[in-house]
């Protein structure tokens with residue numbers, strides 16, 4: 174067995190353990206989410222880390238002062254989006270593209286916006302190399318959404334905002350869910366699920382989180 178074969182075997186075993194111990198054991202039950210996270214090679218999204226670290230129970234640096242979320246947070250947010258193979262979704266904060274790839278395994282198409290041009294380019298090339306053909310990315314300010322492809326069945330934001338950007342709730346389809354970390358006071362953030370129902374907007378907080386701040390128009 175070659176060195177690359179044995180590291181591939183190790184990555185698969187780390188990935189299956191991650192799904193059992195970090196996701197299933199903590200209440201992630203959606204079969205499509207579990208299958209996607211058993212499939213996506215997380216170690217190829219976090220260059221410079223060992224295979225064990227790539228599948229560890231924590232966030233990791235991805236360069237440009239940004240981080241990839243802990244696996245549990247990715248699984249939990251994806252499950253809360255309540256999407257399927259017919260859904261077209263929007264992601265704000267592509268980062269290294271791991272969450273993007275997990276979504277691409279589940280939904281029909283992912284549109285994803287990244288603010289940092291260098292990170293956008295790196296990740297666009299990575300997703301292309303890995304063969305994803307249902308992901309469209311762009312560099313820009315995601316707080317404005319992506320009107321050209323709206324409405325979206327669900328929107329996921331992976332940077333913390335002081336408030337829900339109005340463009341994002343406008344671009345959410347009726348019945349759709351927007352997942353967003355909100356800055357609730359100086360240092361604390363909570364993950365919110367915003368639902369667009371026929372009776373209006375409903376929102377609930379899931380749990381405390383820690384994301385990098387959202388940049389762009391929302392800062393002004």
Ligand code: SAH
Nearest residue numbers: 241266268269287288315331332387388389
């Ligand atoms: N989901 C990513 C998380 C990356 S961290 C991953 O798993 O790797 C948050 C990302 O949001 C960073 O890449 C940051 O540059 C990006 N970001 C911050 N503000 C943004 C904005 N207004 N529009 C788009 N991306 C933004």
